[in-house]
Amino acid sequence: MAEQPPRTETPVPALDSLDASGRTVLVRADLNVPLHEGEVTDDLRLEASLPTLRTLLDQGARVVLMSHLGRPKGEPSEELRLGPVAERLRDLLGESVTAARDIVGDDARAKVAACEPGQVVLLENLRFDPGETKNDPEFADRLAAFGDAYVNDAFGAAHRAHASVVGVPDRVQPAVAGELMAAELRTLQGLLEDPPGPFIAILGGAKVSDKIGVIENLLDAVDRLLIGGAMCYTFLAAQGHDMAGSKVETDQLDTCRELLARADRAGTELRLPVDVVAAAEFASDADHRTVPVSEIPEGMMGLDIGPETVASYASTIADAQTLLWNGPMGVFEWDAFAAGTEGIARSVAACTGFTVIGGGDSAAAVRQLGLAEQVSHVSTGGGASLEFLEGIDLPGVAALRKGAA
Template sequence: MSIRTVKDLDLRGKRVLIRVDFNVPLKEGVITDDTRIKAALPTLKYILEQEGSSLVIMSHLGRPKGEKKPEFSLAPVAKRLSELLGRPVEMAADCIGDAVTSRAASLKAGEILLLENVRYYAGETKNDPDFAKKLASLGDVYVNDAFGTAHRAHASTEGVTKFLPSAAGFLIEKEVAFFEPLLKNPEHPFVAIIGGAKVSTKIGVLENLIDKCDTLVIGGGMCYTFLKATGKSIGKSLFEEEFLKTATDLLKKAEQKGTKVILPLDHVCAKAFSEKETPIAVDGANIPEDLIGMDIGVQTLAEIKNALAGARSIVWNGPMGVFEFEAYAKGTVEVAEMVASCKGTTVVGGGDSVAAVNKFGFADRIDHVSTGGGASLEFLEGKVLPGIAALEGSK
């Protein structure tokens, strides 16, 4: 994939329109996690270092669904960004309109204007050409550094590239640099660890990775559909009956390809889905009728550890159990530590698995922790991401 990066653009004296992912969590108007803001800093700082350049920043926040709702304002972000950059960040009252256009045109070197939520307009998610053109008019060049929205063909991620010289920021460049080799030419042995609640959300990922990896580990809530498909008893564990055949077909495909599949050999269960329930260890793949599977057991963890020994490429997407309940977090914690200890190239993608490595303090020992939940999932499925494809071949 050949994409122009921000370093390929001459930014001197230019007004740079940049799309970032500042969709941060807020509680009563206060940012509770500024990870996404910090992730954009290297690109923002690089642009500001270029002689005479100024910045017009755009992002979405939440789902205002085309309406101007104050609770989705980016104003708290402007304040935090100013603190992190150590310079003023002006908050625009809107993202389009005469006042915004006039202010953007008058920006001096080093000045920063943060536009209001682009999803205040329905034209953003509809990728409306007129709306995209209005956004594009605010800059001389365009940089996309919002990997978290790269899987969406929206006006601010794909539409604007039709009107301005465009390039990728450092964040998108890094995401592509790690994901693309993993999916096109991975070093072997290649181990993929896929978890999460439902098979239905991971079918594309499983189908794509079966063709590429040597070992596929399936955990999380989705594993019970696979266990049920193989004739195992799963007790009261949730499963997707309509995807039993899909699970069977995927297991057959893996067998035909010579890909080893690791399903739970034992479990940590509970009598009800509750944080207060006492964990019950089940020694074996079959779960008693009165229990719910909540996490993988020690035998399964040992099997995963053996699979990871000597692995040269590792990708992990999705937790192994109900890790948000402390009593059932062991499987996810230990897998996170195993992945962090691997000598091969390690990539973690997907909201919950990223949250897990951050929560348990392993992020700095993993080669790449993706910033995009849905985007990383679609990348692993082998899909074309519109926000990135729009930057291809423009060198």
């Protein structure tokens, strides 16, 4: 696993520019973790938040922590309360973490008022209030009233123009990036700024339409682009292959033809699967077989890349000096169609270059396989990572830059 290549400084104020001593610091974190029967089942995002929290607490700050959890649609949901998250965070942090039962109401105000230096108050799920996703000025005002400094460490929410992401830093200064946010920005920016070659990107997932912007932005940056997941079937159909019952976005066929032509003009090798695991139905226990991409039987659909493709992609991955992977190779939640994703994950982990997992399902896969420690950087933000790699100025990042101007 290689060291991170040189890159430009994060174009936002950093945590080390903030003197947190004696301050009450509002921290927007991404604690959107999976819960099962009231317990956290994956600590990735909690662990990623710890360095910033420890830095602030060591300086004697009072920390008011903010996060969303799930999609409660603007009203309280007992299953999406942050109490269990506070309990797990308390264990990981080894410091006092008090959970408020509301966001900006009486309980939150009382707990923030009672917060001592070196302690944390976690506000209730931000999305219990419709003002969060609407960036409502009154809701942003009430959040901002809790602190006299702001830290955004929620890269996974940086692509959302929500009250806690853009409204609060517009009202509270200084506003800086936390350590996780800064690391994410430095890493992803480094992929776009002349990284060591060969630079290889692996893209999977369900839809070409979700990743057109990323493909367009990467074609001039990478040496090779390896495609898997259901999105590969639209590319293969664009080349003239009969995909039988596989998922094909017919309205994207011309786009795929143009992307293939653009890759050729750029001298970028765009690789597609040569074999797939096909099944007669979309089900975990469906009868399945491995076939060449040009021989998918009528009525069957591709649900994973095949072993020949895995071997070919693995050989290419081994040569990478810089590597980005975003998106599974098949329906990896089902054992019958998980081999492609697992094979790519193990190849990425074995790569000696600088390796980046672009969040989402790819991050979940390497975590499940116990390979995360063998990867240089596992992003905590799937959607945010994709938008950043498209070249979009994320609202949460722009808000920090605006405050520093």
